[in-house]
Amino acid sequence: METTVNQDTHLYPKVQIFSDLEALSAAAAEFIATISRKVTESTGNFSMALSGGVTPRPLYALFGSTLYRERIDWKRVRIFWTDERCVPPDHPESNYKLAFDSFLSRVSIPPNNIHRIKGEASADQAARAYERDIRLFLGGPAFPIFDLIILGVGEDGHTASLFPASGAAKERVRVVAPVYLEPPKLNRVTLTLPTLNNAVQILFLVSGKSKQNVIKEIVEQGNPHHYPAGLVQPRQGYSMWFLDNDAANLLTQNNYR
């Protein structure tokens, strides 16, 4: 049974807690189908940025299932990514490959609606090309406005590829930034915090006991370590956190009432 544990979004991010990742993913699919229909009805299309990692995989599998292949009007959806590793699109670490194999290869989405980050280029070249691509479709000299951005959280409080104390996490001018990591870690490309905070809707998906401490700090203690995930607070949009019981294990619900 889902529990909505708080209403005061100005005090705490809005949180929903689910029994497990399967229930969380089913709720996320419904949430996204609902807002994509509403946005498409009013603007004609729906821009959604996907994160990588393990947590969103059941959601992406649902997108590719018979239920959501029809439920979502994929011809009107523009797909972007929150971040990407600097690898070719067929590399096992590619976030594009994850989404393509899970659902993009199964739904009727026009190829031109898929805005892949060209991870085969250098991090800076890929970042600049992706920023141009985003601006071409989401316009504006200012920061682009995504209808929905799906995010995860690392145990260290990172989100997208905005790692604590990194240059990319401090970037406040560029829409997209390169991320340089020590080998064997792969360099990356990421949306920057001001871009994330310009979204209409942010949806965090967080599962597992390994995230319980960072969730406690961000959701309930005001993010004392200034984790990048906790700095995602849309200026004029909304932020929703979908947690499973394990990730929410340390939350004391009376904080929300």
Ligand code: 6PG
């Ligand atoms: C990525 C993601 C990254 C991810 C977190 C959580 O490209 O890896 O954008 O920010 O969301 O690392 O990953 P898990 O879902 O695997 O815990």
